Amino acid sequence: MMHNVKVSLFYRKEAIVPSDQINIWSWLMLKDEYTSIVERLRKISDDEERKRLKKSLPAITVSGIFSRRKADHLVKPSNLICVDIDGKDNPSISNMEKLKERLGKLSYIMYCGLSASGKGVFCIIPYEDYRKHKLHFYALEQDFKDMGIVVDSSCSDICRLRFYSYDEHPYVNFDAEVYTHTLDKSSTMHLKSEIIAPNKSDDRQILNVTSKSLSLREVLLQPSNLDFASAVPLSKTEETERLLNLVIERRIDITSIYNDWIKIGLVIRNLFGDKGLDLFDKVSSFHPKYSQEEVEDKFFELDEEKYRASTQSLFEIAAKYGIYK
Known part of the structure; x- marks a missing residue:
């Protein structure tokens, strides 16, 4: 993605004519005199004071340069769109840092x-x-709805303002893919009302918004430890089993490096005992020189005193092949 993208800058929310143009990356990444306002805003609880502080922040039109803040006054498009996810519209999401990390996988x-x-x-x-x-x-909007996330519908306005903010640890990908999908408005009626609300009798229901098989995007955004207030925290064993099932489902060989294979087997044996043999065999079966007899011999040979591996090492190995817990 290009590094020099100019957009219109508005010093006041009410302004119709822009005050200036600014490189969007300077806007997103650099600290300035408004950063301290954002930091104060995040610390106070009084709603009126929060509104006052937010109103004092400048804003940009993410989607381009405009001569006036009207859709038909677009001078130069940036070919960028901003999607807002507000906590009040998504009460099941309790950890925005974790959500940010997972959205970065898209x-x-x-x-x-x-x-x-x-x-x-x-x-x-x-x-x-x-x-x-x-x-x-x-x-x-539909893609995010499929992930159980409500986005702000006013983002459909090409000249919508985005207030200044600052994030010490944002997710950034200069080589992000260009989004090509479109959807007719008639297919998107009542998106917000169709989101499944948290159900106290079945906390695991959140994000399972359809009965179809999950895509990679949906798998990456399934509830995990502390992601969602009402999600059931997974144990280390459950997380590991879910990860290995993804490997098996996608038929990906993550054992091509011998030391990685040993670590995988050790983690499985430590967590599942002798019953883990079947899981280790299935994960090993995608190697071009797979031998069931060799897998079985190696599994029962594994000894924590001889080999050392943490559960985290398994997740790191899988991540090298694009598989995440």
């Missing part, structure tokens, strides 16, 4: 950072055709 996310309040995140996404801004937004 190939089309160029930037993801905390909102000015710190109670939400916003994502900036490169998209194909600014003339189809709303149709691209509706497709994104």
